[in-house]
Amino acid sequence: MFNKILIANRGEIACRVIRTCRALGIRTVAVYSEADADAQHVRQADEAHCIGGPRPADSYLRGDAIIEVARRTGAQAIHPGYGFLSENADFADAVEAAGIVFVGPKAASMRKMGSKAGAKELMQAAGVPVVPGYTGEDQDPARLQAEADRIGYPLMIKAAHGGGGKGMRIVRASGEFAANLESCQREAANAFGRDRVLLERYIEQPRHIEIQVFGDAHGNVIHLNERECSAQRRYQKVLEESPSPFLTPALRQAMGDAAVLAARAIDYANAGTVEFIVDPSGGFYFMEINTRLQVEHPVTECVTGLDLVAWQLQVAAGEPLPLAQDAIAQNGHAIEVRLYAEDPEAGFLPGSGTLERLRLPAASEHVRIDSGVVEGDTVTIFYDPMIAKLIVHDTDRPRALARLRDALAQCAISGPKSNIGFLERLARHPAVVDATIDTGYLDRHLDEFMPTEAADPDLLLAAAVARLLARERRSRADAATSADPSSPWAIADGWRLGHAGQRTLAFLHGERRLELRAHGSGGDYRLEHDGQAHDIAGARLDGDTLSLRIGGRARRFHVFDHGRELLVHDGEQRLRLQPVAMYRHEAASSGSGADNVVAPMPGRVVVVKAAAGDAVEAGQEVMVIEAMKMELSLKAPRAGTVAEVRAQAGEFVEADAVLVALAAAEVEA
Missing domain, CATH: 3.30.700.40 (Glycoprotein, Type 4 Pilin)
Known part of the structure; x- marks a missing residue:
């Protein structure tokens, strides 16, 4: 086992790895950006080193700086967590070249999964079920149209090198294909630098069920059963649970066997997740392999009683898997939700600011909290706005849902807005309680999860x-x-x-x-x-x-x-x-807000699209700011003339700051 490990990440996953290392007697080295100087992972590690500015590109994505800190401190291994460099094959190669162990799969395994098209072809050759489709290199529009007509509709166009829900289009008729193809290719080129697409049959009302796999350097590969992640909004998981209420024992066995087959097909070692899409009749099809630890891994830990981070470290140190397939237990039911600083009523706009009050339920045998912040910490504009993961565990699903509702009721956050109310409504919704939710339900019925305008x-x-x-x-x-x-x-x-x-x-x-x-x-x-x-x-x-x-x-x-x-x-x-206070009066609807474009949250100005003297139309984009890893388009509130632009590209601005002022509207005589 290792004596010292560097954690190339931040937030709750960095704190999670630190806890496991401390339990194993391993010293930890943290890296941090200038924005994270007071972060919890910095305070909890045995030592920590600043590696650059607040933007990820200036810090957590600087593989060379991270490796240099590992060399300087004598760290024997680097744990990448998830996100940032965790699935970067070049970084994994560089770590190994520096004589340091990368806690994760080999770069060659990552590269095999780097292309959706190549991964799908590889799985099909290995005998893993895949959705009918086309993954060929011939990207001529006429060929793609012909393949789409052959596959049948509804059909999904997907960016071959995409992720995070970008570069996806659903096509329901042949005549709609060409326009959707052009749109998907443009988005793919802008987001990923490549416009290659793949086509596959679109499964209506599917479930998203993933299998946790683990392999070692001795040729052993097993699975640790499934997690269901069907509650999603815009392809982002909202609630995860294990076991899946949908699977029968026979289907669980078949999917577990297919996941192990998929892992063996790419010589997989360490923790990974094989993700499947499942149709209402129980047919399942390979989607992708996430070559890292998943955010939702705690639900698997709760039902198996295992520490997956400890397993990662053991496998990375060259040890065999601690257990064989027939020794993997599955006890009770676990559910995870993520508390975010975001405003569901404003389109889930990410928030930031000081956590003036952070009240979370006490940890117990039934409740687990994984968090990278405490009361008084700041949720910054530079990273994912997750505050904590709330995980509950009980003997069966109804009891686990009751634990979840009770735990959420004990949560209170003051400072930035949060999604707690949204999660409470989710945990009580019939589609979740009755386990009938599919991956598109939230997007189709989002209004059912929003609060009513009137106060109770x-x-x-x-x-x-x-x-x-x-x-x-x-x-x-x-x-x-x-x-x-x-x-x-x-x-x-x-x-x-x-x-x-x-x-x-x-x-x-x-x-x-x-x-x-x-x-x-x-x-x-x-x-x-x-x-x-x-x-x-x-x-x-x-x-x-x-x-x-x-x-x-x-x-x-x-x-x-x-x-x-x-x-x-x-x-x-x-x-x-x-x-x-009774002396406070609300601003009149005809106030100066109609003349100004203000920052909805703290952020960095990416581009300015207007100058003083320009004539603009209502709804015209005048500026773009970047916050919480997303771009926000700011638009003119009315038609008029720009009187002043108060921020330039590259500047950081505070929430509610006036960025563009319009000249006062002329009043008719």
Whole structure:
């Protein structure tokens, strides 16, 4: 085994590898960018070295700098994690050439999977089921049209060197093929530098089921059963679970055997994932092999009781696989979701900023948290905005889903927006509960997972009561330190001579302003909202738990009050509000926002497409910024003339900064 390992990654995977290495008595070396100087993986490693600027191209993608740190520190191996250089064959070769062990498959195995077309041909030759299609080098449009007509419709055009859902088009009729082909080739050329495509039959309402495989240098290859990843949005996995509720024992055996066959076909060693698409009748077809550890590997660890990172290190050190195929256990059911700093209601726009509050459930035998951040850390604009992975495990699927819902209810994030509410609705949706979801369901029915515009009345009342109780608690504390603690005039609890005083509370719920009027004190109130009165009795706030009676019905809520933000949860749904001082007024709809193009989040300006004096049309692209590994197109809010451009290409800008100002619109006499 190794004495020292360098981890060529960041975030939760770097922290995950560090934990395993510490358990094995292996010292760790971290690398970090200037943006990650205070990151958790830097703090947890035995030593850490800065390798460049905040952009991945200036740091985590600099293979030469990473290898130099490994040489300088005496690291015997490099663990690439996932993402960045984990599937880069040239990097794997360079590591080996430097006399350092690459914790992963050989570069030759990676290269065999580097092309979707070549991989598909290789698997077909090895006897692994593949979707009917065309992977030939002849890319003449007429030949591709003829092959498409031969394969039949619906059909998918895919970039041969693509990934991440880019360079894909679904064609449902022969007459639609040519236009979709041109569009796919343009996107492939822009994203990957090559426009070669492959064609394959499109499977309607498919499931995505992957098999975890492991090989060693001694010729042993086994599988560790499956994970189902059918809950996806735009080809990105949202919920992963093991075992798959769809597979029968016979189908599980067949897919496991096919996965091992696929791994053997490329002389695979170390951890990998063979991904299959499965049709409603149970027919399964090879998609690709991910030649690395997967983000969702914890669900496999939970049901098998194995540490896959420890296995990676053992295999990389030349040891044989610790277990044979017949010794692989499958106990209970595990589910994983990923908490992201993103706004589902704004098209899942990635967020950034300081995690002012990060409340996650305590780890236990049923709940696991994999995270690379803690409260007070910053989610930066430069990398994936994942905050944590939440993994639950129990004896069966219904219990695991119940654990997931309970664990999500305990989560609270203040600072950047998060997808927790979206995940809660996902975990309760019939398509997930009944295990009928397919890979396209979320995209077809996304509105079913979005919150309603109106705030739940009980949650709103609970928020108001929590705010009232907190005020009274503070006023009593202030009275206790006053010159006359016993004086009723020192207590600002709403009491008035002869009647209960009236107070007004205001909140923002998204773009809506909500106001409530309150009478009473000491936990007994009458609240008025939208012309209706509600009687509250026996309200008590114990830590984060609020108990009360609404119209004679006892209720219990979780309340997280962070001053600028108030979160109320009843165990099934949550309400997020921004308390508003009564003197604050909302901006008029005709305000200056219509004259400005502002940054929706912090980012780097990629290109400026307008200059002062230019005439622009409503919706015309005037600037592109890059944030969270994605490009955002900023467009003119109306037709007019550009008065000023306040940012140039390459500059970093803050959220809400005015980037382009339009000249004031002329008012007709």
